[in-house]
Amino acid sequence: MENIKELFDNLRSQCENEVIEFKEAKRNFDKGDLRKYFSALSNEANLRGLDFGWLVFGVEDKTHAVVGTSFALGKENLEQLKNKVAQNLTERITFRDIHEVIEDGKRVLIFKIPAAPRGLPVAYNGQCYGRQGESLVSLDPSKYDEIRNQRLYLDWSAGVIPEATLEDLDEKAMEKARDRFKRYILIMQRMWTSGTIGHFSKE
Structure with missing residues (x-):
C-alpha cells in the first residue's frame, strides 16, 4: 500500500514535467x-517507460505552495469522477487511484494516471495529447508512431544486459536449457531419418 504522505512529498519536491502536473483547482x-x-x-508515462503519470490538485504549479481544493x-464524488x-x-x-491528503489543514488530490497501453495511445474525443515540458499540446506525430509501433509483449529473452557476466547465469537453468536443446536435436534427427523433413544442408 502506498504511503500517501510520502508520495505527495516526493511529487512536490520535483519540478513540473512531462509526467507530473500541478494545478490549483x-x-x-x-x-x-x-x-x-x-x-x-x-x-508521456508510456514513452518514458513509467507505470504512471501524476496530476495534483490544490498545489500552485510554480511555488508548489499548498492552496487546497474543494474539487x-x-x-x-471521487468514485463518480472516475466513471x-x-x-x-x-x-x-480511467484513474487507477485518486488519493486525498491533508497538508497544513488543506485538502490535496493526487490523481494516479496509468501509462497508455503498449501500442495504443490514449485519446480524448479522438485527439491524442502530450507534453512539451510542462505545456499541454497535441501528441507529436513521432511520439504517436513510437507508441503505435510498440509490440504488445516484450521478448525478455532478446534483451541485452551490458553489466551481466557469466557468474550471473543460474547453473540449474543452464542444465535445463542444455537438456531441452539435446532433446530438440534428437527429435530433429529422428524426423530427418524418417523423412518427415528434408535432409539438412551440408553448408
Missing part, C-alpha cells in the same frame, strides 16, 4: 481539460 476544474491532461500524462468533495472521466477516453481508461 481551488473549487472546480473543467472535465474536458481533465481528460486532456489524462491523455497527455498517460501517453469533487467526498468519496462518492465520468472515462467517457470519451480510449478504451474508457
